Amino acid sequence: MLDDLIYRLRSLFRREQVEHELDEELKFHFHCQMDEFLEAGMSRREALRQARLAFGGLDQIKEECRQARGVSALETTIRDTVYSLWGLCRTPVFSVVAVLTLALVTGALATSFNLSYGFFFRPLPVAQADEIVAVAATRRHGTERGFVSYPDYAHFRQHARTLKGLAAHYSTAPLFAVTAERAQEINGAVVSANFFPLLGIRPQLGRFFRANEDSVPGQHPVAVVGYSLWRDWFASSRDVLGRTLKLNGVEFTVIGVAPESFRGLSSSPNQVYIPTMMLRTGYRWCDAFTRDCTVLQMVGRLAEEGSLQEAQAEAASLLPAHWLEAEEGENSGVRVEYLHGLRPGPSESRLLVLLLLTAGLLLLAGCANLAGLFLTRGSARAGELSIRAWLGASRFRLVRQLVTESLLVALCGGAVGIVLSLGLTSVIRSNFYAVDAEGHPLFYDFTPDATVVSAVLTMSVLAGFVFGLLPAIRSSRIAPGEGPGRQDRSVTDRPALRTWLVSAQAAAAVALATVAAMLTSSAYAVMQGVHFDPSQVALMRLRPRLLQYPPQKAQPFLERAVARLEALPAVESVSLWGHPGGALGGPETRVWLPQWPAQRRQAISTDHGQIGPRFFQTLGIALLTGREFTSRDTPESMRVAIVNRSLADRLRIEGGVLGAPLRLDSGEYQVVGVVEDVPLQQPGESPRPKVYTPFWQNPELIDARLCVRLRGDPASMLSLLAREVNRADPEVPIAELMPMSTHLAGLFRPLRISSAFVAFTAVLSLLLSAVGLYGTLAFTVAGRGREIGIRMAVGANPRDMRAMVVSQGMKPLAAGIAAGAGVALAGIGVVRHLLVDPSSTDPTSFLAIAALLVTVTGLAACWLPAHRAASIDPALALRKP
């Protein structure tokens, strides 16, 4: 074994000497042979001739000896690589185009891998992450995930035997945190005392919760702060232990700091943790320890690795009794599943399927184009290849050499693609996944993992084989007797496939560009507001409930806040809407008319917004008929309602809806106005019926969102607004203070991502189609050099040749554009649900733009081959054998 290695290495590193020895050995044999012939009485000349004949191909024997020595595989690879590098450097345009094409394609692939990994697969930063499971309640026959109440959690924890432990957490607790220096709403988590030990996390500083600190409701106001809060609020000081932090009006003592690596179990990083016994402070909307107050999620650690099925079976047998008679929409089942990634919503799953599919298709298209490029290169190098074949290179060696070249390109492309994906991923992260629609920070870790990197490199190497092997086999097909002047006749034999490819790619580019343009303009339209005007509007959320304000204290505060804001010269108008229940959707209520016979069964399911005066004026929504609410609509006055156009149409009241009595779940109202539909739900959904009632007519409301129309840029005036509201009551937390456009950007993230992604794909496919066209034409020009030479010799001028090449390229392109238009129309059908106003969107102009784009890039791709054709020297072309 060792001998063998030394032998091989000797052959490798002392190649010259070994070669020399081989030469000498064979020469000796040759001379012995000569001597024999001379002794037999031949003339010297004849002996020489006979010896040569007897010897056969000297180079071939040498090559076989080299192979027998076994070093040749390694040596050949090194030589092939060096030779390939040299060859690639000799044709820099080709190399750059090939590497870039592959880099763009693998970049898209790596980006979707990065996102998938971050979303779904990255292990939690905890000890033995593969044992951690989520024990999730399910609703509606397992189709939805639900939260559980504290008594339900206690029930599961008490009985679960297949789990080493079961912890509870409420990971998106809005906590209004106040220290001597700062006051801000932050995202916290309410966790059971066994949460940190179960995950195997060690504190950065201090300690985590003791079991006795989580056994009596409300007894132990202790808190663990997250690493970033410790850094930003307490300057990473050790003095933080024992300090007081006021959360939702209750004073907590800081006992520890969580490590930097752990940010909680959801994509909203937790900045502070409090024990479940303080849940009443962490959650203000229902009594935290009752059976109906479902806010917790459960996380467990399997007793034995891989015992997921057992845990699932056990959990299913432990369902609390009242789950068994659950009503629609209540918890009715349980599912145990591994916890990894950050499990975003279904829109991310759909997005990723789209991303991966497209990246795969792009990879295929890229391979096809690169195969074309390599074939072109092969035919341009036909002469070189046949010389090498003549000199004794076997066909296998030629193929191997050519494949090495494509593998080199593949590896470079893959590496550049990974670098590119770093940029793309960070752009996606900062544009779409930095904050949620409410402006809260999000944390997604998309840094590429070793698995992702190796997967991408493997894919590109595979791609290298795919796009390198076929052209290599074809280029190395050298018939015996074919001389160095050989031309690839297949050029004129079967151009059909390549022409088709050009057409198909042009079609794809046109279709993608059209769809991208439509989606982008739709996203733009949504951001501008459809039937309302979000520009110059600022939003803020006021939650006196976090401080347990009763309505009698909260409502006067809200009134004061609105009055103060209205008095500001920069403010045009102010309104508010009750929370829950937004301008954008809102909770459902049933609406029916008193005269309807089977009242409730026919009731219309409607969104319900509780709004202040001047709401429609502030948001720029058109009042079709009647009036807005005013300050005269009070709890004492007649109950009134405003309906939107869709609801008015659905009610179908003869003589108009104005003045009609309307029944809601909450009582009887009189319609005083009709407003325009605002398609603020996801685009494509038909506008939902909506009923508005006056905020001030409901004496129970405590929390509200304010909307403020400003004279000027809202972003610059946010702190001014906050100061004014603070003057109305310095205690009440102000949260989610942002321009409305920011809110819309978060709300329409799926549309924005889809359009950005399709636009990116369209650009890529445009580039790919240009590369494909270029490859085809260059191939043709290289193969038809002689023919072009003849044409020019008999009188065609360079301009004719240029025109010939351009028309050869543009014909399939034009066919592709026409086909692409058809595909685009079908494609628009697929994304129609993402368009704001599908019925009125006219694809013609977008199609025209896309066709123009493809034509221009196509012409650019034709230029170089056309130029080359025009500059062929007839004398040189004809002199070739």
Place this chain on the structure above:
Amino acid sequence: MDLPQGTLDLLILRILSLQRQHGWGIAQRIKQVSRQTLEVRQGSLYPALHRLERRGWIDAEWGTSKNNRRAKYYKLTPKGERQLAKGTEGWKEMTAAVAQILESP
């Protein structure tokens, strides 16, 4: 007559077990001993020599031939001797078996 596959290695080992020899000499010996029946071509001989050398069955050294030329002499290594014994035995067994079948009535 061409050699059946794999037998060339055995013949080389056998010839080298008598004395060290260069490539030309090996080819000549095979021709002589087989009374001109077997002829080894250079195209098979030299790759086979290099293969055997790689396996450590034979060793090479440079020397001077009868006609005063520098020649590469090969000789059997202990490992090669063992291989020769094993190969000879295997060959005998096989030929006996083949003969039995061919001569069976």
